[in-house]
Amino acid sequence: MSLADQFPDITKRNQPLAPFTHLKIGGPAEFVVHPRSLDELNAVLSACQRDKVPVRMLGGGFNLLIKDDPVPGAVVRLTAEPFTYLHRDGKRVTAGGGGQLFDLIALTVKHGLGGLETLVGIRGTVGGSVRCNVGDRSGEISQTVRNVTVLTDAGKVQVRGRDELTFTEHQSDLDEPVILSVEFELDSEPPDVVLKRMLKAWIQRKAAEPLSFQAAVRLFRNPPGHTAATLIDRAQMTKARTGGAELSERNSNYAVAHPGTTARDILQLAEIVRAKVKERTGVLLERELHVW
Numbered sequence: 001m002s003l004a005d006q007f008p009d010i011t012k013r014n015q016p017l018a019p020f021t022h023l024k025i026g027g028p029a030e031f032v033v034h035p036r037s038l039d040e041l042n043a044v045l046s047a048c049q050r051d052k053v054p055v056r057m058l059g060g061g062f063n064l065l066i067k068d069d070p071v072p073g074a075v076v077r078l079t080a081e082p083f084t085y086l087h088r089d090g091k092r093v094t095a096g097g098g099g100q101l102f103d104l105i106a107l108t109v110k111h112g113l114g115g116l117e118t119l120v121g122i123r124g125t126v127g128g129s130v131r132c133n134v135g136d137r138s139g140e141i142s143q144t145v146r147n148v149t150v151l152t153d154a155g156k157v158q159v160r161g162r163d164e165l166t167f168t169e170h171q172s173d174l175d176e177p178v179i180l181s182v183e184f185e186l187d188s189e190p191p192d193v194v195l196k197r198m199l200k201a202w203i204q205r206k207a208a209e210p211l212s213f214q215a216a217v218r219l220f221r222n223p224p225g226h227t228a229a230t231l232i233d234r235a236q237m238t239k240a241r242t243g244g245a246e247l248s249e250r251n252s253n254y255a256v257a258h259p260g261t262t263a264r265d266i267l268q269l270a271e272i273v274r275a276k277v278k279e280r281t282g283v284l285l286e287r288e289l290h291v292w
Contacts, residue, residue: 026066097127127179
């Protein structure tokens with residue numbers, strides 16, 4: 001009995017994944033599942049484990065490239081209210097792992113809670129943002145994390161306190177399959193002060209990224225002591241293009257996907273740039289873009 005037969009109300013067969021990603025690129029998934037509760041999520045994951053069905057969790061699809069071929073197994077999306085809720089209790093805010101980071105930031109700014117506003121403009125779900133420890137010199141999301149509630153491979157709900165977690169640049173040791181929720185502890189400040197700081201961060205971030213109407217993804221991690229964009233510029237690769245994919249004029253560490261771009265175009269562009277940067281600067285860039 002297939003996954004679609006076991007969970008007909010929440011499962012679709014051969015559903016294209018492109019609409020669920022920022023790049024609008026990607027082949028169909030064998031199954032796409034939208035659990036409506038923790039019990040349903042646990043049942044789906046248990047069935048997949050029992051039947052040896054591969055499982056992938058798909059959040060906002062912002063730092064993800066899905067290849068053009070069909071994706072085997074189950075792709076799970078946590079879009080129902082039990083996974084996207086926001087709850088405020090004084091200076092503490094709990095957010096469902098499937099909720100959008102922008103909605104969390106908007107809530108905290110509205111209530112004069114500082115600590116997340118400099119992340120404005122970063123796209124992604126709350127869970128994915130914490131797992132990848134998004135941020136920059138102005139601050140990282142990990143600085144405000146109090147605890148993270150996860151679902152383990154064994155189907156157990158566990159709470160990991162801040163002292164149990166390790167965060168580094170754009171990484172964490174959160175390796176459980178599902179982040180159910182995150183509790184943040186923030187600073188109480190006048191709302192207009194927090195809003196002003198958010199607007200400044202928004203202007204600075206947007207000035208250093210591709211234009212908002214462009215579908216684009218960040219390609220490489222910044223190596224120690226450098227930025228990937230600076231190394232790409234130094235290697236004279238700023239005008240590199242493969243098929244419908246080209247490097248952004250505003251930040252060469254981003255690949256812009258024009259209409260008709262394939263996943264292969266972006267992967268080939270990344271490899272060409274990576275090879276030239278290594279040849280001309282001696283630095284081997286590490287890919288930051290996740291690829292299925």
